[in-house]
Amino acid sequence: MHKIVFLDRATIAPQIRLRSPAFAHELVVHDRTAPEQIVERLAGASIAITNKVPLSAAVLAQLPALRLVAVAATGTDCVDKAYCQQHGIAVANIRGYAVNTVPEHTFALMLALRRNLVAYRDDVLAGEWQRSGQFCFFNHTIHDLRGARLGIIGEGVLGQRVADIARAFGMVPLFAARKGKTGAGRLYTPWDEMLATSDIITLHCPLTPQSRGMIATPEFRAMARRPLIINTGRGGLVDEAALVQALDEGLIAGAGFDVADGEPPAADSPMMRIAARPNVILTPHVAWASDEAQQTLADQLIDNIENFVAGRPTNLVDSAY
Ligand SMILES: NC(=O)c1ccc[n+]([C@@H]2O[C@H](COP(=O)([O-])OP(=O)(O)OC[C@H]3O[C@@H](n4cnc5c(N)ncnc54)[C@H](O)[C@@H]3O)[C@@H](O)[C@H]2O)c1
Numbered sequence: 001m002h003k004i005v006f007l008d009r010a011t012i013a014p015q016i017r018l019r020s021p022a023f024a025h026e027l028v029v030h031d032r033t034a035p036e037q038i039v040e041r042l043a044g045a046s047i048a049i050t051n052k053v054p055l056s057a058a059v060l061a062q063l064p065a066l067r068l069v070a071v072a073a074t075g076t077d078c079v080d081k082a083y084c085q086q087h088g089i090a091v092a093n094i095r096g097y098a099v100n101t102v103p104e105h106t107f108a109l110m111l112a113l114r115r116n117l118v119a120y121r122d123d124v125l126a127g128e129w130q131r132s133g134q135f136c137f138f139n140h141t142i143h144d145l146r147g148a149r150l151g152i153i154g155e156g157v158l159g160q161r162v163a164d165i166a167r168a169f170g171m172v173p174l175f176a177a178r179k180g181k182t183g184a185g186r187l188y189t190p191w192d193e194m195l196a197t198s199d200i201i202t203l204h205c206p207l208t209p210q211s212r213g214m215i216a217t218p219e220f221r222a223m224a225r226r227p228l229i230i231n232t233g234r235g236g237l238v239d240e241a242a243l244v245q246a247l248d249e250g251l252i253a254g255a256g257f258d259v260a261d262g263e264p265p266a267a268d269s270p271m272m273r274i275a276a277r278p279n280v281i282l283t284p285h286v287a288w289a290s291d292e293a294q295q296t297l298a299d300q301l302i303d304n305i306e307n308f309v310a311g312r313p314t315n316l317v318d319s320a321y
């Protein structure tokens with residue numbers, strides 16, 4: 001009989017229904033699991049469910065019964081997939097569930113920052129409208145999306161939907177070629193050209209050893225049009241100290257982030273130090289979290305587990321990802 005252990009059920013909202021897998025099993029559910037509890041809790045489990053509890057090689061090496069890590073997310077950066085691949089542990093993720101929720105959140109950040117909604121709201125609350133003496137006032141510039149060039153990093157499910165919505169707004173979406181690769185091809189804009197010509201840059205790629213820190217000081221200095229940076233991908237894709245410096249030096253117009261390098265970020269972290277600025281919006285990794293998307297995720301999570309046990313696994317992730 002399979003023993004299934006869910007390490008962090010509290011990362012999915014309580015109203016989301018998690019159906020019981022349709023095979024003989026024992027299911028143990030923990031709301032949260034601290035690093036020092038992982039090995040003890042997964043002892044004897046053949047299937048581990050994790051959303052964000054890290055499963056490092058050192059931890060996995062102590063779990064000889066483990067056969068499947070079912071990640072309750074698209075991003076699998078919390079799992080040492082190279083170790084899993086070498087030791088016959090399958091890793092499955094959730095795909096396509098966020099195709100509405102993340103692009104909608106991405107555009108919410110873009111619109112709010114392009115139109116300076118946070119700054120105007122602060123002004124209204126501070127009495128600026130009354131002081132202006134007329135029906136409107138112009139303390140902050142406002143830019144339309146129509147005509148803006150949108151650099152998109154990552155051309156998967158989310159990057160493509162963002163491009164579709166961008167076209168509907170009359171924007172010009174540009175899929176960035178891989179950093180460091182020459183010869184962009186018909187569908188891709190060379191990396192340097194994307195940096196130099198975008199009015200907004202949005203990240204939709206996984207966090208891997210290759211993509212960590214892909215936007216750092218040299219990239220900010222190459223952003224000739226003072227773009228907005230939107231990151232709903234993963235903390236760690238953008239070097240946060242370099243982001244603060246880029247904002248301080250006016251190299252970028254603003255930042256809309258749903259993720260941080262280390263979550264929750266420490267109170268004195270770079271992201272928290274800039275979070276109150278009017279041209280910064282930081283949301284707590286909730287772009288994925290519409291009720292609709294969460295239910296799709298929960299259903300697909302159990303599908304993945306049932307399919308694995310039935311011998312026809314779905315959504316397996318290899319170590320390159
Ligand atoms: N903030 C959130 O709530 C939230 C929700 C869902 C997904 N995400 C993040 O968004 C990412 C993308 O999701 P998706 O559903 O589009 O995944 P996907 O697998 O469909 O697409 C990922 C794309 O990134 C590309 N890619 C891989 N490595 C790259 C690199 N080094 N540089 C540039 N591109 C690279 C892949 O080729 C692929 O086209 C996930 O990996 C996850 O980290 C965040």
Ligand SMILES: O=C(O)[C@H](O)CO
Pocket residue numbers: 051072073074075076098288
């Ligand atoms: O990768 C994902 O699916 C989101 O970050 C939610 O965990």
